[in-house]
Amino acid sequence: MVRAPSGIHTMNIFIPSILLSMGGKCLLNWALVFFQRNCICRSFVGVFSVSLAVVDTALTLLFTTIHIHSNGHIFLLGLHLTRYHICLLLQILEQVYNALQWPVVVIAGLNHFCTVSQRLQPAGSMARWIIYLFVTILLWYLAAFYIFLLSDFIPVLEDVPYQQMHQCWIICSSQILQVATLLLLTLGCAALYTGYTTRLLKSPPVEDQITDQSGMHSRRSIVCQALNILVNTWTPFFIFLAVLLLLPVPSYLGLNVAWLCFLNSFLIGTVLCVVCPTSQLAQGLAAVPHDSFCEWRFKFSLAAKDECAK
Incomplete structure (x- = not known):
């Protein structure tokens, strides 16, 4: 068993529990997106919320498909995915989410500051939506770039065959x-x-x-x-x-x-x-x-x- 590096708080959680919690999170995400459907694209927070709901849903479906397969593995686009990849991708996703916390707060605050102070000329709804979408995509890309190339992130995985892997080390949020x-x-x-x-x-x-x-x-x-x-x-x-x-x-x-x-x-x-x-x-x-x-x-x-x- 590989232990977590010092200074990193982790929990060992069963994969079914992870999938259930992620499914519940997806339902909550889409319920709130639907509730705000009339103004969801009028702010950076709204556009980023939609992107977060899409990412969570896609990964939840992928993890569930891998887990419910009889042998615990699946071939996708020529890649052999197993339960190891559930834990690995989940830990990468957690690091990306941690890296996004402060940038989202700062960008959302600047967006509201420009709106309230009217520092920028008002743009059309389509132009605003394109700007928010571009900033959102750029933010996801920079967060992933930081985790893969600049951070000292070390995955924490069980040292057992993937058929016997039923738990994942989960990193506790700090940001x-x-x-x-x-x-x-x-x-x-x-x-x-x-x-x-x-x-x-x-x-x-x-x-x-x-x-x-x-x-x-x-x-x-x-x-x-x-x-x-x-x-x-x-x-x-x-x-x-x-x-x-x-x-x-x-x-x-x-x-x-x-x-x-x-x-x-x-x-x-x-x-x-x-x-x-x-x-x-x-x-x-x-x-x-x-x-x-x-x-x-x-x-x-x-x-x-x-x-x-x-």
């Missing part, structure tokens, strides 16, 4: 834990910010600080409302994030469309709070990216609207 930790810290900072500004605004105002406090109140209102929208919509997922920090999660399950939908909502809320001018939000003129789960509508008092219009 998703980093992203989840950052998201929870950001939410905690937002909650502390709203509480801090509440206490600050209750102090006796100085005449030359009235304008600054009004602007701070407006920004705090945006952050507070965005936090409420996000928490009210994704409460079950926050519980899942807390579990992620306590339990090991297989990398092949870590990157899924549900996770991408949550990231999309979180990044939209963050960009609106940081970038979008309060006056545009108050007057309903802000360019809000598409979100199938959260309705990003902010409410302002008449006094706050008057201050924003000045």
Whole structure:
């Protein structure tokens, strides 16, 4: 038996359990893609979600076909595939998913930043779709290129004949834990910010600080409302994030469309709070990216609207 290299957390899981979990993931992916079908191609996250669902489905069908074959092997395009290849391809896929976590977050954030700040001229739907598709394909290619040629990835396989191979070493996700930790810290900072500004605004105002406090109140209102929208919509997922920090999660399950939908909502809320001018939000003129789960509508008092219009 080949052991995992030091510093890499692994689990030994039965192949049928892996196939069942991958099948469930595929069903969840396509259910969410269908739910967002009207706006799935209007953002980078949507196009990448479709590509992820296609990759997961293709590999799940391939792994299932190999496993259910009576001898545990199959010939495909002249290649002799066995249960060894299930474990090998699954570990490669996990490494690719780990490598994609941060780039997807960064690119999705930049996409929403350009939309909200209107730094780029608006393009047609077909042009946007082509750009998102090109970026998605390039991202998959670069992630695979990094894993095969630049990383120090070493497969962990059982030293037994493929007929007797019934388990696979699964690599636990590390990148998703980093992203989840950052998201929870950001939410905690937002909650502390709203509480801090509440206490600050209750102090006796100085005449030359009235304008600054009004602007701070407006920004705090945006952050507070965005936090409420996000928490009210994704409460079950926050519980899942807390579990992620306590339990090991297989990398092949870590990157899924549900996770991408949550990231999309979180990044939209963050960009609106940081970038979008309060006056545009108050007057309903802000360019809000598409979100199938959260309705990003902010409410302002008449006094706050008057201050924003000045």
